[in-house]
Amino acid sequence: MSPTTETLTAERILEATEEVLRRHGPAKATVVDVARALGVSHGSVYRHFRTKAALREAVTKRWLDRTSEALAGIAADEGRDPEARLRDWLRALFEAKRRKAGHDPELFATYSVLVGESGTVVEEHLAELTAQLTGIVEAGVAAGSLAAADPAATAGALFHATGRFHDPCYAGEWKRPEIEGELEAVLDLMLRGLRAPVR
Amino acid sequence: MSPTTETLTAERILEATEEVLRRHGPAKATVVDVARALGVSHGSVYRHFRTKAALREAVTKRWLDRTSEALAGIAADEGRDPEARLRDWLRALFEAKRRKAGHDPELFATYSVLVGESGTVVEEHLAELTAQLTGIVEAGVAAGSLAAADPAATAGALFHATGRFHDPCYAGEWKRPEIEGELEAVLDLMLRGLRAPVR
DNA sequence: CGGATGACAGATATTGAAATCTGTCATCCG
DNA sequence: CGGATGACAGATTTCAATATCTGTCATCCG
Numbered sequence: 001m002s003p004t005t006e007t008l009t010a011e012r013i014l015e016a017t018e019e020v021l022r023r024h025g026p027a028k029a030t031v032v033d034v035a036r037a038l039g040v041s042h043g044s045v046y047r048h049f050r051t052k053a054a055l056r057e058a059v060t061k062r063w064l065d066r067t068s069e070a071l072a073g074i075a076a077d078e079g080r081d082p083e084a085r086l087r088d089w090l091r092a093l094f095e096a097k098r099r100k101a102g103h104d105p106e107l108f109a110t111y112s113v114l115v116g117e118s119g120t121v122v123e124e125h126l127a128e129l130t131a132q133l134t135g136i137v138e139a140g141v142a143a144g145s146l147a148a149a150d151p152a153a154t155a156g157a158l159f160h161a162t163g164r165f166h167d168p169c170y171a172g173e174w175k176r177p178e179i180e181g182e183l184e185a186v187l188d189l190m191l192r193g194l195r196a197p198v199r
Numbered sequence: 200m201s202p203t204t205e206t207l208t209a210e211r212i213l214e215a216t217e218e219v220l221r222r223h224g225p226a227k228a229t230v231v232d233v234a235r236a237l238g239v240s241h242g243s244v245y246r247h248f249r250t251k252a253a254l255r256e257a258v259t260k261r262w263l264d265r266t267s268e269a270l271a272g273i274a275a276d277e278g279r280d281p282e283a284r285l286r287d288w289l290r291a292l293f294e295a296k297r298r299k300a301g302h303d304p305e306l307f308a309t310y311s312v313l314v315g316e317s318g319t320v321v322e323e324h325l326a327e328l329t330a331q332l333t334g335i336v337e338a339g340v341a342a343g344s345l346a347a348a349d350p351a352a353t354a355g356a357l358f359h360a361t362g363r364f365h366d367p368c369y370a371g372e373w374k375r376p377e378i379e380g381e382l383e384a385v386l387d388l389m390l391r392g393l394r395a396p397v398r
Numbered sequence: 399c400g401g402a403t404g405a406c407a408g409a410t411a412t413t414g415a416a417a418t419c420t421g422t423c424a425t426c427c428g
Numbered sequence: 429c430g431g432a433t434g435a436c437a438g439a440t441t442t443c444a445a446t447a448t449c450t451g452t453c454a455t456c457c458g
Contacts, residue, residue, distance in 0.1 A: 008431090008432085028441095030418085030419060030420085031419075031420065031421090032418080032419065032420085040432075040433090041432065041433050041434060042419090042420085042421090042433095042434090043421090043422085043423090043432070043433055043434070044431080044432055044433075046420085046421065046422085047431070047432080050421090051420085051421075052419090052420065052421085153384050154384070154388065156381065156384060157381070157384035157385045157387075157388045158388070160363045160381055160384075160385055161360035161361070161363075161385050161388070161389070162360070163362055163363050163369075164359045164360075164362050167368075169366075169368035169369075170362075170368075182355065182356070182359055185352050185353070185355060185356040185359075186356045186359055186360045188356075188392075189353065189356045189357070189360065189389055189392045189393065190360070190388055190389060190392060191392070192391075192392030192393075193387075193388045193389060193390070193391030193392030193393070194388065194391075194392075207401090207402085226411095227411095229448080229449060229450085230449075230450070230451090231448080231449065231450085239402075239403090240402065240403050240404060241403095241404090241449090241450085241451090242402070242403055242404070242451090242452085242453090243401080243402055243403075245450085245451065245452085246401070246402080249451090250450085250451075251449090251450065251451085
């Protein structure tokens with residue numbers, strides 16, 4: 001089962017890096033460890049990723065992209081009521097984060113550190129999420145059920161106002177049982193404001 | 200004016216501790232430093248505060264109480280329109296935090312660390328702030344200008360939804376120029392939902 | 399007597415020498 | 429020739445010895 005028989009691809013390096021990060025944590029995971037796990041020299045890893053930071057960013061991007069893709073399904077479900085989609089999307093974002101943080105806190109902490117390092121990648125991820133939200137708000141405006149002068153700004157406000165329920169810096173709060181009710185209270189307050197006045 | 204001539208009070212110890220924290224930062228400030236600054240032995244400090252943690256908590260409490268008192272003025276101004284008071288209170292909270300973080304980032308970071316250590320004290324501070332907010336919401340409900348079935352829950356939602364604009368973990372964001380507009384967008388969205396429907 | 403002191407034990411932090419890591423590149427191999 | 433290698437320099441981390449700190453308490457002093 002010598003891994004050296006397969007070609008060394010960026011993909012295989014990323015998988016090995018995830019494994020090394022899972023095992024050693026963000027502080028102790030080294031490029032040498034990754035190379036060792038793949039049975040190659042560390043020089044070979046540098047052929048595919050210019051720096052250790054670039055390698056870590058690529059791992060972070062993969063992880064963030066998995067979240068985006070899961071949510072894209074809800075955002076794109078054109079058949080459903082936009083208000084319900086908005087609620088479900090924000091609830092799904094919260095549940096996904098909470099599940100990860102609760103199920104494997106160390107791995108979640110590891111990725112939180114990576115996210116803190118990877119400026120550009122994170123910005124793009126947040127832009128993608130906000131774009132999905134904007135799409136839902138626009139659908140609501142088009143259908144006449146939601147009122148928003150500037151859907152993109154409104155989506156931003158929705159995302160910022162729910163930070164407590166998706167930002168890793170609040171991960172400790174997600175264990176408290178009241179947290180679900182707190183999300184519902186924020187959702188109720190905001191959606192009351194978003195609903196188009198009945199004429 | 201040798202300080203040794205004055206009596207050693209909890210108050211004087213707190214002042215000296217603030218000074219030592221300001222100078223050395225949270226990691227390097229020791230009880231021995233505080234005693235040295237006061238010209239006494241460190242055993243004397245332990246006569247007034249059972250542990251180093253208790254001393255740090257007392258310093259934290261003083262700092263947090265200063266913020267609460269400044270905001271209490273806005274919350275208690277019964278003469279003004281509750282919606283305007285709500286906006287001003289949340290804006291004042293944001294401005295106070297932003298000013299501190301911008302003016303002396305090191306000191307702000309120091310207090311952020313202390314806040315992270317001082318569980319109970321911080322909980323009480325948050326309870327006090329939420330109580331002030333609840334008072335404003337109740338005044339609005341009483342005046343008929345705001346609609347809230349459960350003012351305390353609504354106040355909690357308002358506080359949670361504006362976390363981005365007062366929680367120290369977002370201090371880095373407060374330097375961006377767009378941040379003021381983002382707060383206004385969140386306030387607009389929430390206050391639209393809070394406003395009592397015109398009959 | 400009530401409050402301040404400083405010696406002390408165990409816990410924590412600092413320090414500097416040795417080990418390891420990052421990133422490069424001349425060299426090797428299929 | 430194109431990709432893998434491992435020696436290397438400089439940066440970073442580890443580790444163990446050393447120093448400092450926390451919290452207690454028997455003792456001292458006004």
